Amino acid sequence: MQIIEKIKTNKSFDNQTEIQKICLDKLKSSPLPNPKSEEWRLSNKSKFSNFLDYSLNEKDQKFDTPFPNTSQSNIRLVIGDNCQINLINENYSIKQLSEDKLVKYIKEQISCFDQNENWSDLLNLSLNCKKNTLGLKISGSEIPPIEIFSHASSNSLNAKTLIIFLEKNCDIDLLQINLGKDNSSLSQSTFFCLEENSSLNHGVVSYGENKSNLLNSLNVIQQKNSEYNLGSLHFKFNYARFEIRIKQSEGNAKTNIKGMQITKKDEQISTYTKIDFNGPNGFLDQINKSLADDKSHAIFEGSIIVPKIAQKTNASQLSRNLLLSNLAQIDTKPQLEIIADDVKCKHGATISQLNEEELFYMRTRGITLTEASKLQLSSYFQEIISFIPVSKDKWDLLDKLLNEN
Amino acid sequence: MVNENLVKDVVKEPYKYGFVTDIETEKIAKGLNENVIRLISQKKEEPEYLLDFRLKAFKKWQKMKEPDWAGLGYKQIDYQDIIYYSAPKQKEKISSLDEVDPKLLETFDKLGIPLTEQKKLTNVAVDAVFDSVSIATTFREELAEHGVIFCSISEAVKNHSDLIEKYLGTVVPASDNYFAALNSAVFSDGSFVYIPKGVTCPMDLSSYFRINSGDSGQFERTLIIAEESSSVSYLEGCTAPMFDTNTLHAAVVELIALDDASIKYSTVQNWYAGDEEGIGGIFNFVTKRGKCLGKRSKISWSQVETGSAITWKYPSCLLLGEESVGEFYSVALTNNLQQADTGTKMIHIGPKTKSTIVSKGISAGNSINSYRGLVKMGTKAKGSRNYSQCDSMLIGDQASANTFPYIKSQQPNSEIEHEASTCRISEDQLFYLQSRGIQFEEAVSMMVSGFCRDVFNQLPMEFAAEADKLLALKLEGSVG
Numbered sequence: 001m002q003i004i005e006k007i008k009t010n011k012s013f014d015n016q017t018e019i020q021k022i023c024l025d026k027l028k029s030s031p032l033p034n035p036k037s038e039e040w041r042l043s044n045k046s047k048f049s050n051f052l053d054y055s056l057n058e059k060d061q062k063f064d065t066p067f068p069n070t071s072q073s074n075i076r077l078v079i080g081d082n083c084q085i086n087l088i089n090e091n092y093s094i095k096q097l098s099e100d101k102l103v104k105y106i107k108e109q110i111s112c113f114d115q116n117e118n119w120s121d122l123l124n125l126s127l128n129c130k131k132n133t134l135g136l137k138i139s140g141s142e143i144p145p146i147e148i149f150s151h152a153s154s155n156s157l158n159a160k161t162l163i164i165f166l167e168k169n170c171d172i173d174l175l176q177i178n179l180g181k182d183n184s185s186l187s188q189s190t191f192f193c194l195e196e197n198s199s200l201n202h203g204v205v206s207y208g209e210n211k212s213n214l215l216n217s218l219n220v221i222q223q224k225n226s227e228y229n230l231g232s233l234h235f236k237f238n239y240a241r242f243e244i245r246i247k248q249s250e251g252n253a254k255t256n257i258k259g260m261q262i263t264k265k266d267e268q269i270s271t272y273t274k275i276d277f278n279g280p281n282g283f284l285d286q287i288n289k290s291l292a293d294d295k296s297h298a299i300f301e302g303s304i305i306v307p308k309i310a311q312k313t314n315a316s317q318l319s320r321n322l323l324l325s326n327l328a329q330i331d332t333k334p335q336l337e338i339i340a341d342d343v344k345c346k347h348g349a350t351i352s353q354l355n356e357e358e359l360f361y362m363r364t365r366g367i368t369l370t371e372a373s374k375l376q377l378s379s380y381f382q383e384i385i386s387f388i389p390v391s392k393d394k395w396d397l398l399d400k401l402l403n404e405n
Numbered sequence: 406m407v408n409e410n411l412v413k414d415v416v417k418e419p420y421k422y423g424f425v426t427d428i429e430t431e432k433i434a435k436g437l438n439e440n441v442i443r444l445i446s447q448k449k450e451e452p453e454y455l456l457d458f459r460l461k462a463f464k465k466w467q468k469m470k471e472p473d474w475a476g477l478g479y480k481q482i483d484y485q486d487i488i489y490y491s492a493p494k495q496k497e498k499i500s501s502l503d504e505v506d507p508k509l510l511e512t513f514d515k516l517g518i519p520l521t522e523q524k525k526l527t528n529v530a531v532d533a534v535f536d537s538v539s540i541a542t543t544f545r546e547e548l549a550e551h552g553v554i555f556c557s558i559s560e561a562v563k564n565h566s567d568l569i570e571k572y573l574g575t576v577v578p579a580s581d582n583y584f585a586a587l588n589s590a591v592f593s594d595g596s597f598v599y600i601p602k603g604v605t606c607p608m609d610l611s612s613y614f615r616i617n618s619g620d621s622g623q624f625e626r627t628l629i630i631a632e633e634s635s636s637v638s639y640l641e642g643c644t645a646p647m648f649d650t651n652t653l654h655a656a657v658v659e660l661i662a663l664d665d666a667s668i669k670y671s672t673v674q675n676w677y678a679g680d681e682e683g684i685g686g687i688f689n690f691v692t693k694r695g696k697c698l699g700k701r702s703k704i705s706w707s708q709v710e711t712g713s714a715i716t717w718k719y720p721s722c723l724l725l726g727e728e729s730v731g732e733f734y735s736v737a738l739t740n741n742l743q744q745a746d747t748g749t750k751m752i753h754i755g756p757k758t759k760s761t762i763v764s765k766g767i768s769a770g771n772s773i774n775s776y777r778g779l780v781k782m783g784t785k786a787k788g789s790r791n792y793s794q795c796d797s798m799l800i801g802d803q804a805s806a807n808t809f810p811y812i813k814s815q816q817p818n819s820e821i822e823h824e825a826s827t828c829r830i831s832e833d834q835l836f837y838l839q840s841r842g843i844q845f846e847e848a849v850s851m852m853v854s855g856f857c858r859d860v861f862n863q864l865p866m867e868f869a870a871e872a873d874k875l876l877a878l879k880l881e882g883s884v885g
Contacts, residue, residue: 323814326817327815330814331811331813333809334810335808336808336827337807338799338827339803340799341801343827346824347808347823347824349812349823350820350821350822350823352819352820353817353818
């Protein structure tokens with residue numbers, strides 16, 4: 001875990017930014033998360049230490065896009081690729097965040113960090129230098145869809161940070177793609193601030209290659225009357241952790257989350273979500289699906305926190321899981337913490353395998369077992385994939401998933 | 406809001422069992438060390454193996470840390486400030502109930518427990534435990550005719566030593582957790598039940614636990630063994646006087662069900678919960694676990710938890726035998742500053758095992774009521790199923806209701822379903838009932854009763870009546 005050694009000594013980081021200094025200071029006393037804490041208890045220790053084994057990649061890496069061409073109207077940005085954008089026209093503007101505002105915002109965020117809960121962010125911010133940080137301020141309407149890439153380079157640890165401010169009444173579609181490479185680690189931290197009446201359709205697609213690792217952390221603050229929709233998909237990572245923290249700062253906001261993680265071989269992918277209702281009339285509809293095959297391990301932990309102030313909250317959380325092999329395992333823990341009494345909150349969880357009766361029905365109609373399984377899986381996946389915005393069809397996500405299985 | 410205040414008033418029923426019995430007791434000095442354990446063992450004239458068991462448990466306990474994962478807030482317990490043995494003074498051997506101190510009989514009379522002959526009308530055999538010792542067990546002869554052994558655990562140690570040696574600590578090992586280790590080291594009394602092969606116990610068995618002394622802890626241990634094709638229904642009730650100090654209660658209950666056997670264990674827990682400011686009350690740290698060893702065996706826990714300042718209790722089932730069944734039905738009510746962290750563990754080990762969890766939590770006042778459960782499907786639990794449902798009802802906007810279900814599966818050929826919901830007694834519903842001429846209190850009672858029905862339906866007749874009364878008595882009431 002050479003990165004941790006480096007953090008402990010602190011000196012080996014050149015030209016530290018103010019943010020880096022603050023985070024390194026916070027990490028110095030206890031550089032690793034507490035393995036007994038609820039958030040890290042199930043995390044595979046050897047895989048986690050493998051994540052930290054690579055040396056930090058500080059160089060610019062040219063990004064060779066193996067991806068579909070984007071349509072003209074889309075905006076495509078790559079974090080770390082000398083990314084500059086300044087688009088202003090009569091309907092909308094997309095501007096780079098000023099350095100001051102960026103630092104001020106991140107400092108505010110850090111002040112409420114918890115060492116265990118936000119460890120991934122602390123690590124990200126202490127490793128990240130300016131060029132791997134993208135801060136945007138978006139306003140207006142009729143904004144073209146945006147695609148943002150974060151990628152890792154082989155045999156290295158990469159840290160990328162994305163910060164986006166959506167100004168009042170702004171409405172956008174944004175697809176974030178995180179790509180792992182052979183033997184690599186990617187730490188991605190994302191911060192969104194949705195101002196009043198803004199709406200964000202957010203897609204997160206993360207997929208890796210052989211032995212790639214990912215720590216993906218997403219922090220969203222929603223002001224009143226904002227709407228945040230998230231469709232996420234994580235697959236093909238040796239070790240991946242997706243942390244979602246959403247705070248409806250004044251209530252009266254809407255959040256929809258549909259996430260999925262697929263694990264095979266001996267992979268471990270986990271999703272942790274924490275939804276904090278800090279005002280009345282909040283709404284949440286969340287579904288998380290997992291599929292675990294071979295010797296893999298899928299984890300979901302979701303918590304919904306409804307303090308006294310959050311009256312009339314309507315929140316539901318569902319965890320659906322498919323366990324396809326004798327050696328795979330699934331852990332799920334949907335949890336509710338409620339103090340307000342005038343609320344509608346529910347959660348549910350199921351773990352099962354493919355429906356045998358449906359399989360049998362299809363087989364009696366001449367469909368092979370493999371085809372029948374694929375059909376069932378495709379309907380299982382489709383609910384999530386259809387929720388991911390921006391050019392999802394071009395990515396052939398469904399094909400990728402089905403051919404993998 | 407007028408209605409909300411009324412609901413709160415309704416919930417505030419004073420504790421009826423807070424009296425103290427003035428009786429001469431034999432107590433040992435406060436504190437816990439090896440000598441205290443030897444002394445307890447000596448007082449109970451225990452065989453060597455049991456003393457060994459206690460001492461080993463004590464050594465383990467010394468190395469353990471008090472668990473803090475439940476997030477319960479209570480002042481630190483000073484384990485050296487507790488009396489570990491307290492017994493009412495009476496003649497050494499009691500041959501009949503007539504020799505029991507009338508004051509004790511009177512106490513149990515006041516609690517509504519029929520110990521004396523003329524009151525033994527209900528068809529329930531009772532083992533009454535007062536502080537650290539068992540006072541009396543009724544209907545013993547009748548039970549003996551069927552081969553059923555029902556006595557205090559101290560008697561069982563003397564008379565059925567082979568069974569105790571074979572089974573004690575096999576379900577909850579001494580090192581299981583902090584409080585189980587403490588109990589294993591200092592347990593004083595409790596009940597022992599043995600149902601022989603093929604016998605259906607002719608009557609319900611019942612234990613009644615009474616803490617009388619303010620400075621002594623209660624550490625009872627219950628062991629129930631159901632042999633092949635036998636069945637038994639066991640009821641447990643508890644109360645304590647009102648003291649402004651906290652009393653520790655750390656019990657261990659072990660159930661063993663062999664092939665085709667069935668055990669139904671029902672509890673109405675009504676320990677003193679402390680006053681409105683949260684002063685006093687029992688700290689209830691209990692380890693209850695059943696082992697479905699045999700094929701098609703069944704263990705069913707049902708509980709109504711209304712008392713205690715702190716409740717830390719997770720009655721669990723280890724489902725080892727093929728097609729064995731585990732059930733957990735619970736109603737937990739917290740008020741004022743009570744904290745309850747309760748739930749269950751269903752560990753599916755054998756194939757085709759089934760479990761059902763129904764948990765209803767009602768939180769009022771400033772209380773915290775949490776459901777914490779674990780459902781685990783092991784690699785061999787092929788064809789197993791679990792269904793869990795946990796609902797919470799909030800009364801007032803100061804109480805909190807939490808749900809923490811842990812679900813773990815390692816077997817694709819198994820199914821787990823879990824649902825949870827939260828609701829409250831809404832003004833609309835109350836208004837509807839009141840507009841139909843139903844009194845406010847009755848309306849609240851009806852709604853709470855409806856909310857808890859799934860669980861009350863599972864209680865044995867004797868308790869079901871009590872539980873209903875408990876509701877009618879505005880959520881806090883009597884115990885049978």
